[in-house]
Amino acid sequence: MTDDRTDQAEARDVWISGTEEPEWLVHATDEGAQKMRHVETAERLAEQLGTVVGDDFLLEETIGDDDLMIVNMGPQHPSTHGVLRLHVELEGEIVRRVQPIIGYLHTGMEKTAETLPFMLGGTNVTRMDYLAPLHNELCFALAVEQLLGIDLPPRAEAIRVLMTELNRISSHLVALATNGMDIGALSMMLYGFREREGILAFFEKVTGLRMNHNYIRPGGVAADLPDGWEDDVEGILDVMPGRLREYDDLLKENAIWKGRTKHVGILTAEEAVAWSITGPILRSTGIAHDLRKAHPYSGIDRYDFDVPVGTNGDVYDRYRVRVDEIWESLKIVRQVAEAMPRGDYKTDDRKISPPPRQRIDESMEALIHHFKIHTEGFRVPEGEVYVAVESPRGELGCYLVSDGGSQPLRMHTRAPSFANLQSVPIMLADSLLADTIAALASVDPVMGDVDR
């Protein structure tokens, strides 16, 4: 049988791999021809790769293997979760190498932060991870408060926990929605955003904005919860469990979903720790590390909740971890709503938080404090600190250095998605191209966070 095929091949000047190399092939493969072929390929690539910027697609060391086809995904692509560019080297349908190329959303936020007073730092930071803006604000506010050395009233801390846990729910809903849409469950997109509208309506009532709130500021929160907030939270808590069960009906035992997500994009626990992966990805590998338990902040250790953990470290486990985290966050929100302490919603240190507007008419001091805070900004004593919170994507940290002035000397955000993208090449070695989409969706990168 093989000999027949070889005869046919010789007749057509085609060589079937695995059979004996014919004469003409042996003579054809000399170094000069190899080199020319690669240059030609590179040039043809240059024409075909539509969204390539500059020369940065030419990675000489990878154009070595004849069978590798280089495919460029992004930065404008429906399923790369923003402006992520993936340089993928394929052998047929199998991905041999993936390299994420980032920087298409770089906004210079860390440089801008050096020009903004501390009270306005939240406006800048909140736009980094735009799906979990309250977490960014919380991280920055905690760093500033640690440098200032102040404590917060319990109501401020409880409001922060309430808002950030609701934010975690809304962020995971987007993750589920886009995860589903990328793999083909298009209705998941509509369901996820439908639930999110309820939570965003609550945010709009409390903070004034649906996204990018600048609500959590150093010293507390910007405004108290409005009257009737308990009913709104109750409404969310009533609706979510039924909807989550709907999503489970759609996805949890669905054969197609399991076929696309089980044993796909596997990351082991050792790899995750070595590559600085945190958040649901780390927990899906089996390591029960959650900053809300390990290094609690903002009084979150007062509430009773569990940390869901996966076993295999595949896409399906990450999906389950995120759904279970929504359940746990609902638990926390219920506890906070039932036991919300009374009192101030921000610290009464007037050097830091501005006085209420009515007081300005009555008291000279209040007027001066208001003026100083809103023009120059409050000064933060010299020092440096690193504070981290558990954002829906992982460890979101803020390294803040102050030189005693009213603007930071250096504000660096440790972005969870930035580190988590390092896992993509590891997860996707020797997988199929379709798995790339599924695995990338499960990593859930937010490019504002990655590029800052």
Next chain:
Amino acid sequence: MHQSTPPSVITTRLDRAAAAVRGLGVAKWAQTRSMFPATFGLACCAIEMMATGTAHYDLARFGMEVFRASPRQADLMIVAGRVSQKMAPVLRQVYDQMPDPKWVISMGACASSGGMFNNYALVQGVDHVVPVDIYVPGCPPGPQSLMHGILTLHEKVMSGEMAR
């Protein structure tokens, strides 16, 4: 020998018919009723654009819920988010790949003018890169603002103000 209409008469009749149709505004009506947006969501505004497309605010009632991934199939580019220096050539290339007639909506403060990020990293307004038809302010503009912007674009196309 049978009579056949000479070519010049046919073309004149076709021209007159086309002019009549154009006068009715059929082309404009068709353009506004199914203006397919290209996916160009960059940052936070993209999330609000996605929210506009989903069930609660529903762009589908305007025939626009199908965001085309390929610019070749799109009429409208909604630049949703901040455009960095690295992304600007990509933006221009995608705009060039869209066939005529095409429109651009600059969604959000960052796309319209650089927003709060007046620094080295961002292009201070996408009108430095592509011609913009409608600017939608907001940070991010809510779905209602974006929809108002889209409907304003539809009105301007229908009235002939932005004829292509």
Next chain:
Amino acid sequence: MSRPLPDDEILRGVLEGFDNVEWHQSRGQDVLEVRPDDLLAVAGAARSAGFEMCVDVTATDHLGRREPRFDVVANLLSIEHRRRLRIIVPVEFVEDQPPSVSSLTPIWPGANYFEREVYDMFGIVFEGHPDLTRILMPDDWVGHPLRKDFAVGAVPVYFKEGDGA
């Protein structure tokens, strides 16, 4: 010559054998100040002592405030012991020579992207890094944006009801 030493076992284990490493606390957080030559050795000791994850590598530019000009900062996390540690390496800036320090990627591969970002933003070269190229800025960008002598790049904004501008 006495220098302050931490009370606990883990940090003492890390500091053992290093004479030039200073320990202090900053707002209750443990900080080690390490010289560039000792960095890899101290990092290895920290890793063996239980700091399995390097969560962040960044830098600060102290231009005009103090010498040495740059601080390379590595934040470490121990999942097992629930602790954090910060290592600060002061790096000098010499004219016409890129400041350099050893890369932490042999010990914590996850420091890869962070070090690329520091190189991109500050121009600090990490020796031993597998792929030290720009990561956030375009490849042909000139300059290192987060240095203090690189301007923010703000463009003047003109308003309609201005002074006729």
